[in-house]
Amino acid sequence: MKTNFKIFLKGLIDVSPLMIPVVPFGLIFGILAIDIGFSPLATMGMSLIIFGGASQIVLLQLFSGGASSLVIISSVGAVNSRHLLYGAVVSEHVSDLKLFWKIIISYFLIDQAFARSNEYFKKNNHKNKYYHLIGGGVTCWVIWQTTTFLGIILGSAIPEKLGLSFAVPLTFLALLVNDFRKIINVIVIITSGLVSTFGYNYIPYKAYVIVAALTGLLIAIILTKIIKK
């Protein structure tokens, strides 16, 4: 069996290409939060307590738009509902662990670490494989906190014209590179994309993410049934 540290390092290495776009994402978050009127301490607090890029950006967007606290919290919940599915996927691999480790793993269960560790978990079956997710999560944590801090300090020194926010969808696109070749996946991707784009303005409480995801999953279930027969 590999040592915990080696698996941790493997997680770090596997997730590191995905950390490049996290840098501009973190900077943008720091800049925006200060711009909207949060104190530097509260901005750092968001990255430390929430530790979720999409949630934090949604919080800022709605806060600056004057939404009520209840709408903000439920929208953050809706955007985060994808984590329910990540948790469902990961739970199989960590169900024997102590509560303490489940809590630690939950804090680090972010998109990038989930995507990379999910691939690792499928191929490896040693007891301490969860260190892979912690390795990926900690790596992202360090970068997220550092870039939030830099965003707070640098502020408007970074030109908006660079269009750094484009790095966000690009990260998620890169996470799907292995799925573009499979026909069911492609249909699911297109379905979810269309539902979210057209539902963005019509589905209340920013629930478009989970509505699109569930529609995509439903299509996946139907297609796998048809194709298997």
Place this chain on the structure above:
Amino acid sequence: MSDWALIIYCGLITFLTRFSMIAILKKEMFNDKIREVLSYVPSAIFPAIIFPAIFLENDELIHLENNPKILAAMIAMGVGIFSRSILATIFSGLASYWFLIFVV
């Protein structure tokens, strides 16, 4: 509600969405069928973040003309399909986006 209370509630709900399934589900509940459906989770969720970020503008309207993000994303996707490299996908996307907004 104070800023800090708002931040803590948002943090709590984020944590709970990550933790609840891990806490509730047990290994015995999984079979091959469920595993297969769950394998489509990334394909079902990520486009819901990708598409609106590419196709919708700040005014939240669908924006197809003069939108360099669409072409840049398609180039990135093409590179991703052939290279299967996360790094190449991200770099080609950012490079073509910058080329389109600064050079073309």
